[in-house]
Amino acid sequence: ILVNDLQLMARATSGQWDLHIESIEVNQWLAGVVDSHKPAFEKANIALRFLPMAQPVFIRGDEQRLQQVMRNVLVNCLRYTDAPGQVVINMTKGVSGIKICIKDSAPGVPAESLPHLFERFYRVDGSRNRATGGSGLGLAISQGIIAAHQGHISAEHSDFGGLQVVIDLPFQLDAADVKSTKKPKNK
Secondary structure: OHHHHHHHHHHHHHOOEOOOOEEEEHHHHHHHHHHHHHHHHHHOOEEEEEEOOOOOOEEEEOHHHHHHHHHHHHHHHHHHOOOOEEEEEEEEEOOOEEEEEEEEEOOOOOHHHHHHOOOOOOOOOOOOOHHHHOOOOHHHHHHHHHHHOOOEEEEEEOOOEEEEEEEEEEOOOOHHHOOEOOOOOOO
């Protein structure tokens, strides 16, 4: 797993992603992400809820890579939220894109750590090790994926007493807007 994470981190750092851009209906996509993670959250006694928008919302992006971002964020929520706890995903629509908010309950993250959460190998608690805390690359990889989608990801305090991760994505992303890593074939 660490080798795979390091390879993904190299792509994130260099901005070289091979993205497969398609139309994504965000309500449906996020509902599927939540459904796939719900059993693990239920087992951990953490409620996982998604509050969809009333109308369909479409973006263009690489669904597999965006699922990877959500998986990284949700695994962190599962790992660092005390039971009984809660995680709520909601979405708001802006002028040029959508904002996805993933909020969890306590414990929170110290204010001085918030700007560093997306740095490689950064850990809030130095006593966490790879066995309990992962490789320390998930949020850094997520930041690279979101940047490749012309978006932004950030962290702030949650009104539930934990962490809130905010993902801003544009409505339209054309293939021409994406830095592709496809190399010309040698003949």
